[in-house]
Amino acid sequence: MDLAKISIKLRPRTPWESIDLGFAMARQWFLPLWLLWLCSAMPMMIVLTLLPLPLWLAGLLLWWFKPLYEPPLLYWLSRRLFAEQTSVRTVFGGWSRVVLPQLFANLTWRRLIPSRSFVMPVVVLEGLKGKRRNSRIGVLGRRSHAAGWLTLVGLHFEVVLEMGFIGLIVAVIPQELLWTDWQSYLFDPDPLSEWLHHTSALAAMSLIAPFYVAGGFALYLNRRSQLEAWDLELGLRQLAQRHQRRGLVSVASMLLVSLLVFGLQPTASQALEINPAASQQLIQEVLAEEAFGRYEEGGYWKYIGENSDQDSGWLEAWLKQVLGGFHENLAYSGEIVMWLVAGGALAYLLYWFLHNRTLLQGQNVGQSDKKKRVPSHVQGLDLRPESLPVNPASVAARLIEQGDHRGGLSLLYRASLSVLVHVYSLQISEGATEGECLEHVQGYVREDLNGYFAQLTRVWLKLAYGHIQPTTDLSVKLCQEWPGHFGVKHAG
Amino acid sequence: MVGQVVLNEDLLQRARGLETEIARAVIGQPQVIHEVMLALFSGGHVLVEGVPGLGKTLLVRSLAAAVQGIFSRIQFTPDLMPSDISGHIMFDMKSENFRVRKGPVFCNLLLADEINRSPAKTQSALLEAMQEQQVTIEGRTFPLTPPFLVLATQNPIEQEGTYPLPQAQLDRFLLKVFIGYPVEREEQAMVKQVTLGAVGDQLDTSAIRPQLKADEIPQLQAHVAKLQMDEQIINYAVRLVRSARDWNGIEAGPGPRGTISLLRAARAEAFLQQRDFVTPDDIKLAALPVLRHRIRLATDLEIEGYQPDDVLNDLLDNIPAPRQ
Structure with a gap:
């Protein structure tokens, strides 16, 4: 490894910058890495x-x-980084040196280490094992958590890519040829679905692997560079090379300058004459200079164990009393609320039963329902009892005998509705028609009354809208039967 | 019954039995059958909304069989041309003359399947025939033989690539009918009846006994049109429609054509109820199918998921029925 031939610019980087550098390397050499x-x-x-x-x-x-698949990538990358052309044959020719060392450990207890890509160079490139490997990783891995994040993010990207591949394939397959759906795919996959899954997984892993290995390698390089000052070494080497090229004159001038500058300084033998006490003082003076840093005071919390001070016992007892009391009070309040809710529910049920008992019994509920709010007009008819005569049937019969069939039957129909609304508590809306009134009445009141009201409605409809006058006998019969069904006392 | 067309009782009974007869073949859709009867006897057309496979074709075929009328079906597609509906003139090589080839619109009962799949131009060709009861081909006008009833369908769930009928064209339909899924008991009976001894999925209307002749329908329509209607009923219908224009939640209400349609449908309802006069109940029963496609709900109600029927029911509950 010749540092001078390195393809990247070595400088102190943050771990995130290093990963970015690794990704740049992976992009640069993606195809060979992917094929490898x-x-x-x-x-x-x-x-x-x-x-x-x-x-x-x-x-x-x-x-x-x-x-098993990643070490060749790292090996190739480490050679390519220092401008060394490495063929696939060379990489796999040294497969036993690159992949086999510590393979069992890598595939068993080290398989799930989050910083796999970061520590891989220690084994593959440095060939360390045992305690040396551990201490090396200990030094390299100090204050470096980025490798774990690289693995985590890479894993997520891998899953997303895999899902993307599957989604793409499923999307382009025509509906008629699609053999599965998402639910079956996820919970009960058939062999074809599993094949699709593994192929997608392989594609996703192959795309992520170059970035993962290069990212980890860049982290490793950065850490080595920090610890061993590779950047400085490289800089000095380049400086030296530059000076070599300048020739003899430059060397002579350098020597002359060196003599002039260093010749006036105390020699090494003179330095040795300083005694330890004096040198200690000198060191302290040098360290006290601002260039060597400054002192700052700071504070922090540190757990020092249980406080054995007996004076705080009253505080603890008081807190327990207050908090304990609080819980008891809370429970007591909850109990009261529960009883209130139960009481409310019971009251509502009672109210509902009283309110709907007419429906439940299907019978007349008597005088108490008279207090309920009832409509005063239906179809424009005044249904208030006070608007009706004391005996509507006899008044209607008189009108009919006088030839006013419409007036008589209208009064009879209005009186019937008034009784149904006020005595039988029939709920009729203002927009209800005769047919709807009849529907309301059916199944709500006695059958004989129901039948009578249906006949009255038919006759009334014919007269009102069909202009078909009933016979006087039929009209009078309806008037005569009315008190038997609706009763004078009710309507009055 | 001033000016009432006098028909013999047998014809009236046969006409009223039509609904029962069709219900023997079309099981589980009594409301739809009833509303189609309303349209038939009031001389209107029906827009049916419902998912496919609920028996729309069977309904029209059964009706055609029961009234012994000519049945046609047009499947509306985006590339359907107006001449595919009305017909066209073609050159006859034998006689060396131009000959009119009449389209499927020349029939008594026309099923216009998925009318909203065709562009407005094609829809207009049919709607014009519905309104004018005549068809013009290359400048020559051909009257349609009465009765002429169009039953157009729309699928409410697949709206992509469709051409929704504009409000003005919707107004041409007397009724808009919703055809829904039958209840379990009726579906069971229908499936049993349809599959018993049936090969393939052809529609079987053999159970239908002819009740009327097609040329008797216009007489019945004339009879229905002259049924007794009290002034209060007309007043009630007008109040309903006028209230719908200002009702809370209705952005655009029905026009006077809505009132006219409501009265026509109410007369048919009274006829089917075996009455010679119209009652407020007839108006109420006809109001939903007549008015639901003639109103446009306010945006906020549409967003909240309200249907025109919800607002119309509210309207019907709150507008006082006629006073007598």
Whole structure:
């Protein structure tokens, strides 16, 4: 690895910037990285397909073996970064060196480590294992959580891409050829659906993998650069190279300047003459200068365990009393509210029963319902009892005998409605027609009364709208029967 | 019954039995059958709204069989031309003359299936025939043989790519009828009857016994048109329609054609109720199918999901019935 040939600009970066750099690298070399991944993953998929495994297990294994497909990408990337052209043959020629080391660990207890891409270079590129690996990761991974986020976000993108692939395929298949629906696909997939799922998963994983590996590698490079000052080293090397090119004259002048400058300074032997106490004082003076930083005072909370001070016992007892009392009071209030609600519900049920008992009994409820609000007019007819004569039937009969059939039957019909509304509590709206009044009456009052009212309505309709006058005998008969059904006392 | 057309009792009974006869083939849709009868006897046309497969074609075929009339069906599509409805003139190679080829509109009972699938130009061709009772082909006018009843259908659920009928054209229909799913018991009976011994899905109207002749319908329509109607009834209908114009929740109310249609339908209702005079109940019964497509609800009510029937029911409950 020759730092001088590095393809990226080394400088201190935040972890997020580093991931961004990794993504830029992945975009730059996407095709070779993608093909490398597929070269590893496709054989695995074929093997899993040939094995007599359930499809879901094959899919799970394909995903689980990811640490098998990623090291070649990292290896190729590490070479390409330092301008070294590496062929696929070379990468897979060294497969045993790149992939096999610690493969068992990578596929078992290390499989679900969130910072997989970040720690992979430690194994693949540095070849560390055991305690050395752990201490190395400990140093590299300090104050670095970005690798975990990279894995988490990558996982989500992978799922989104996979769903997108499936959605796309399902969307372009004509409705007639579509063999499944979303519900069956999710909860009861058939083999074809599972195949579609695994193919989509493979495509999604292959697209995300280059970005994931490159992102982790960039994080690793940045951390190494921070710890080992690679950027400074590189800068110094470039400076040295530049000076080499300038030739002898420049070297002579440099030497001359060095002699002039450094010749006046105390020599190393002179420096050794300073005793420890003096050097300690000198160090303190140097450290006290502003360039070496400044002191600040700050405060923070720290848990120091249970307070054993007995004086605070009264506070605790008081709080318990107050809070305990509060809970009891709350429970007591809740009980009162519950009883109030129960009482209200009971009162409402009682009210509803009293209000609707006419309907429940289908009978006359007597005088008490007279207090209810009743319509005074229906179809423009005045239904107030005071607007009617004391004995409407006899008045109607007299009118009919005088030849005023319309007046007589109108009075009879109006009186009937008045009794139905005021005595039988019949609910009739202002817009109700004769037919609707008849419908209301049916099933609500006694059958004989019902029959009489139906006949009266028929006769009335013929006269009122058909201008068909009934015979005098029929009209008089209706008047005579009226008191038997509606009663003089009721209407009065 | 001033000027009443006198018809023999047998004809009247046969006409009133038409509804029962059709109900033998079209099971589970008594309301729709009744409203189509109203349109038939009042000489109007019907717009039926309902999902496919509820027996609209069967209804019209049964009616055609019962009145021994000529039945036609037009499936409206976006590429249907006016001449596909009315007919056209073609050159006859044999006689070397131009010959008129009459379209499917020349019939007694026409089922215009999914009328809103065709553009306005094609719809107008039919609506003109409905209004004028005549068809003009290349400048020559051909009267349609009465009775002429159009039963146009609309599917309420698939509105993409349709041409909704404008308010002015909706007004040409006497009634708008909703055809819904039958109740379970009736559906069971219908399925049993339709599938018993049936091959394929052809509509079976063999159970229908002819009740009337097509040429008797105009006589009945004339009879219905002259049924007794009290001044109070006319006043009630006018009050209803005028109130609908200013009613809360109605943005555009029905015009005078609405009142006229309401009275025509109410007369037919009275006829079917075996009365020779109209009562307020007839007006109320006819009000919903006559007025529901003639009003436009205010936007806020539409957003809240109210239907024209909700507002009309409110109107009917609150407008006082006639005083006598």
